[in-house]
Amino acid sequence: xxxxxxxxxxxxxxxxxxxxxxxxxxxxxxxxxxxxxxxxxxxxxxxxxxxxxxxxxxxxxxxxxxxxxxxxxxxxxxxxxxxxxxxxxxxxxxxxxxxxxxxxxxxxxxxxxxxxxxxxxxxxxxxxxxxxxxxxxxxxxxxxxxxxxxxxxxxxxxxxxxxxxxxxxxxxxxxxxxxxxxxxxxxxxxxxxxxxxxxxxxxxxxxxxxxxxxxxxxxxxxxxxxxxxxxxxxxxxxxxxxxxxxxxxxxxxxxxxxxxxxxxxxxxxxxxxxxxxxxxxxxxxxxxxxxxxxxxxxxxxxxxxxxxxxxxxxxxxxxxxxxxxxxxxxxxxxxxxxxxxxxxxxxxxxxxxxxxxxxxxxxxxxxx
Numbered sequence: 001x002x003x004x005x006x007x008x009x010x011x012x013x014x015x016x017x018x019x020x021x022x023x024x025x026x027x028x029x030x031x032x033x034x035x036x037x038x039x040x041x042x043x044x045x046x047x048x049x050x051x052x053x054x055x056x057x058x059x060x061x062x063x064x065x066x067x068x069x070x071x072x073x074x075x076x077x078x079x080x081x082x083x084x085x086x087x088x089x090x091x092x093x094x095x096x097x098x099x100x101x102x103x104x105x106x107x108x109x110x111x112x113x114x115x116x117x118x119x120x121x122x123x124x125x126x127x128x129x130x131x132x133x134x135x136x137x138x139x140x141x142x143x144x145x146x147x148x149x150x151x152x153x154x155x156x157x158x159x160x161x162x163x164x165x166x167x168x169x170x171x172x173x174x175x176x177x178x179x180x181x182x183x184x185x186x187x188x189x190x191x192x193x194x195x196x197x198x199x200x201x202x203x204x205x206x207x208x209x210x211x212x213x214x215x216x217x218x219x220x221x222x223x224x225x226x227x228x229x230x231x232x233x234x235x236x237x238x239x240x241x242x243x244x245x246x247x248x249x250x251x252x253x254x255x256x257x258x259x260x261x262x263x264x265x266x267x268x269x270x271x272x273x274x275x276x277x278x279x280x281x282x283x284x285x286x287x288x289x290x291x292x293x294x295x296x297x298x299x300x301x302x303x304x305x306x307x308x309x310x311x312x313x314x315x316x317x318x319x320x321x322x323x324x325x326x327x328x329x330x331x332x333x334x335x336x337x338x339x340x341x342x343x344x345x346x347x348x349x350x351x352x353x354x355x356x357x358x359x360x361x362x363x364x365x366x367x368x
Contacts, residue, residue, distance in 0.1 A: 004070045019061035019072055020048055030074050031083060031112050033200050034149040035062040038255070039158055045149050047086055047112070051076045058082055084116050091121035093128055094201075095144050103202030106214045109147060130175060135183040138191050138207055138264050143175045146203040152176060152195035159257065164189040193263040197247050197256055208244035208264065209236060221248055224262040228324040229253060231262055242266055 002015050006023055013022040018041070020030050033045035043063035050061045053071035058079060073079060090109060098104055113119070130143035150167070153176055157163045164184075165176050178188050196204045209217075219234040232251035236243045245266055247256040268274065278294030279286040289297075305313050318330045 002066055002068045002070075004066050004068075004072065006072045007074055013066055016065055019050055019059075019064050019066055019070075022066050023061065023072075023074060028074055030061045031115070032062060033108060033147060034151060036151055036155075036198060039151065039154045042150065042154070045086075045147070047083060049079060049082050050074050051079050080116065083112070084118055087113055087116060087118040088121050088123065090147055091118065092123035092125065094121075094147070095142075096120070101145075101202045102205050102210055103145075104213065107202060108200035126172070128172075128175075133183045134207070136185060136191070138260075139184055139193065139196060140205040140207050140210070141184065142203055142205070143177070144203075145201050146176055147201055148174060148176065149200060150176070151198045151200070152204060155194045155198050160190065160192055160194055162190055162192075165195070191260040191264065193258060193260070194256070197258075206244055206246075206263075208267065209246075212236075212238055212243060217243065219246070223323055224258070225323060226259075226261040226265065226321055228320065228322065228327065230324060231258060233258060233262060235266070242269055 001012050003010065003012055004022065005011075006019075006026065006028055009026065009028075011022070011026050013025060017025075020032065020035060021037075023030050030048045030050065032048040034042055035045075035048060041062050043060040046060060048061040049058040050064075051058055051073040052064075053073075061074070087109075091113065094109070095101075098107075098110055101107065104110065128144050132144075133141040148167070153166055156165055165178055167174060168177055168181065169175055178184060182188070184191075193206065196206050217236040217238050220237055221232060221234050224231040224233060231254040232248050233245040234248050235245055245258070245263060247254070247258050247263075249256050277288045278291055280289040280294060280297060281287075302314065314334075316330055316334045318327045322330075
């Protein structure tokens with residue numbers, strides 16, 4: 001542990017941590033664009049600069065480790081002026097459409113401009129005019145709003161190990177794009193959406209959540225139903241309807257990471273092919289029935305088969321698209337209720353199995 005002084009406050013912090021992490025541990029927020037605790041530190045945005053007694057120049061808080069006796073100022077006049085200048089330069093080449101931007105209320109650039117009173121850029125000149133990539137149905141890319149923090153590049157390379165995007169061009173023409181500057185597609189991208197959740201501005205947008213403000217949704221934490229990994233995420237609910245999901249950093253299994261199914265396929269909830277009521281086959285065709293009728297029929301069939309052919313005549317088929325808990329309940333049900341105590345293995349002859357129970361989430365109507 002080392003003793004340091006931050007903004008006049010004497011604190012004890014672990015040796016080897018960065019100034020940014022040390023400040024955060026005592027409740028001091030140092031602005032930053034490119035830093036993320038799960039990514040390699042690069043110190044690219046320069047927004048986190050601080051003043052250290054005895055140092056000639058400002059240093060980046062994310063790349064500088066604390067040392068014994070260090071005296072740090074995170075909001076000195078020199079630091080504040082440097083951050084204002086940086087925001088001024090960023091706004092010089094950034095669309096001024098905050099009133100209608102999908103990221104309003106959840107944009108770090110907007111938050112910092114408000115924090116330091118930067119209302120408009122004092123610089124004049126050419127602005128980027130990149131074409132918006134909205135060809136796919138999941139992610140919209142607007143390179144005109146990109147501040148080149150590089151977080152999307154690093155999360156794609158370091159976390160997803162895909163490298164679907166990278167920096168191309170030099171100087172004014174620099175941008176983050178795909179190989180051959182082609183639109184996002186399954187040819188190069190897994191559509192995990194990691195870049196969307198980590199982007200600090202409106203350069204990357206989840207198209208399922210377009211048209212709704214961040215403060216207009218209620219977030220309900222739940223477990224992803226698409227496999228047994230146990231990932232958590234937040235359902236974004238508006239007016240009783242699930243619009244999409246956002247990752248929850250506090251999720252113990254996955255953190256902010258989600259696959260394409262977990263992040264984007266909650267639209268299956270409202271699929272017209274979903275079975276929403278029990279179906280019972282009558283005269284060769286499935287017809288809707290009430291839950292009591294369906295459950296009573298299943299119970300009667302189970303009893304009839306077990307009485308006639310024994311417990312080994314019943315088997316259950318669960319699904320990889322269930323949570324571990326659902327599969328555990330299924331096997332517990334089969335062991336404790338349906339099968340005799342002597343049952344230790346499935347019957348050798350497939351023809352002895354006269355009933356299969358299929359558990360699938362979400363259920364869909366079979367067409368063949």
